[in-house]
Amino acid sequence: MKIEHAYTIVTSPGRNFVTLKIVTDEGTYGIGDATLNGREMAVVAYLDEHVIPALIGRDPQRIEDIWHYLYRGAYWRRGPVTMSAIAAVDMALWDIKAKLAGMPLYQLLGGKSRERVMVYGHATGRDIESCLEEVARHVDEGYKAVRVQAGVPGIASIYGVAKKDGEPYEPADADLPAEHVWSTSKYLNHVPKLFAAVRERFGDDLHILHDVHHRLTPIEAARLGKEVEPYHLFWLEDCVPAENQEAFGLIRQHTTTPLAVGEVFNSIHDAKALIENQWIDYIRATLTHAGGITHVRRIADLAGLYHVRTGFHGPTDLSPVCLGSAIHFDTWVPNFGIQEYMPHTSATNEVFPHDYRFEDGHFIVGETPGHGVDIDEELAKQYPYKRASLPVNRLEDGTLWHW
Numbered sequence: 001m002k003i004e005h006a007y008t009i010v011t012s013p014g015r016n017f018v019t020l021k022i023v024t025d026e027g028t029y030g031i032g033d034a035t036l037n038g039r040e041m042a043v044v045a046y047l048d049e050h051v052i053p054a055l056i057g058r059d060p061q062r063i064e065d066i067w068h069y070l071y072r073g074a075y076w077r078r079g080p081v082t083m084s085a086i087a088a089v090d091m092a093l094w095d096i097k098a099k100l101a102g103m104p105l106y107q108l109l110g111g112k113s114r115e116r117v118m119v120y121g122h123a124t125g126r127d128i129e130s131c132l133e134e135v136a137r138h139v140d141e142g143y144k145a146v147r148v149q150a151g152v153p154g155i156a157s158i159y160g161v162a163k164k165d166g167e168p169y170e171p172a173d174a175d176l177p178a179e180h181v182w183s184t185s186k187y188l189n190h191v192p193k194l195f196a197a198v199r200e201r202f203g204d205d206l207h208i209l210h211d212v213h214h215r216l217t218p219i220e221a222a223r224l225g226k227e228v229e230p231y232h233l234f235w236l237e238d239c240v241p242a243e244n245q246e247a248f249g250l251i252r253q254h255t256t257t258p259l260a261v262g263e264v265f266n267s268i269h270d271a272k273a274l275i276e277n278q279w280i281d282y283i284r285a286t287l288t289h290a291g292g293i294t295h296v297r298r299i300a301d302l303a304g305l306y307h308v309r310t311g312f313h314g315p316t317d318l319s320p321v322c323l324g325s326a327i328h329f330d331t332w333v334p335n336f337g338i339q340e341y342m343p344h345t346s347a348t349n350e351v352f353p354h355d356y357r358f359e360d361g362h363f364i365v366g367e368t369p370g371h372g373v374d375i376d377e378e379l380a381k382q383y384p385y386k387r388a389s390l391p392v393n394r395l396e397d398g399t400l401w402h403w
């Protein structure tokens, strides 16, 4: 069997998605997600110019060999563009292999470790009151775990908080980057009040999560972790940027609040010290940005040795192809923690028909051979690419800051 044909599909049913389709000489095809939010066309160029021509004629069943061919063979290793491109190939090849085997992907990975996959949804509000209403809506919809983000008095807009209450936030919200102004002290003074209010209204059983989005220094993160300890967070996410993995050692010395990190990681090397030193509790690297199923499986196995569990990134900027594949992975992986879920728009769901379903705060994996997600290419053509950028963040004095 040979790869006969492969091509990228860019579509924007509300937001941009990049999909790779690989077709074999026997007619079986697989698709993979290559969406790198705000940098989509860089991955398209990498795939079209450098990867696809080298795939034609290869045996699609040799997933491992093709992974190393693209990773080691390129000489230029790692990085989000390279690893998203490799991930798309990998996801498409696992899709093909599972279709050939007549099995849903989770069976090929080793079968079910659980019946269903717990997810967390996103509640955001411009103030604590409106945020609590959003948490209540999620609880009514069956969610057992909710990420809680609220506006902070004195900060005009914060990435991760919807502009209008009751609406989802859009990560890439402008043609060119919007600029936000950030105040760490205002944030740190406010956020414990939010969690006190959530616990008071919803009691102890609801799992609550919070994303700091890299905006603190290690000692500030340590303070936040300590101050929210009474509210028993499921996790505190991305409390500092993680290029310096040792920084998490400092945070860890000060707090028992569980720590999650890794949505921007693209390789096991980004997470190695964090995992081996048990400085984190959840690893967020997911399939599209970290080299696909083949590589994320290695990260998860390393994590399992150190009691670190998975908590895959699952924003709207990963396509249903990534989400569907992740649900198979989550159903199999022994050290599963939780799966993020930001519902896609109905236009996105129409372009990407899929067989996973949400029920009572959990995802239920489908039984279709492959990863269970397809693309309607004719419909996809109706939604042309539109450049969209993520915002930037500045301190009140104008210094460019993490966001």
Ligand SMILES: O=C(O)C(=O)C[C@H](O)[C@H](O)CO
Binding pocket: 037, 171, 211, 213, 263, 313, 314, 315, 317, 340, 390
């Ligand atoms: O989902 C999250 O936790 C995020 O932080 C969302 C990211 O900012 C988003 O995927 C950036 O493209």
Ligand SMILES: [Mg+2]
Binding pocket: 211, 213, 237, 238, 263
């Ligand atoms: Mg995040």
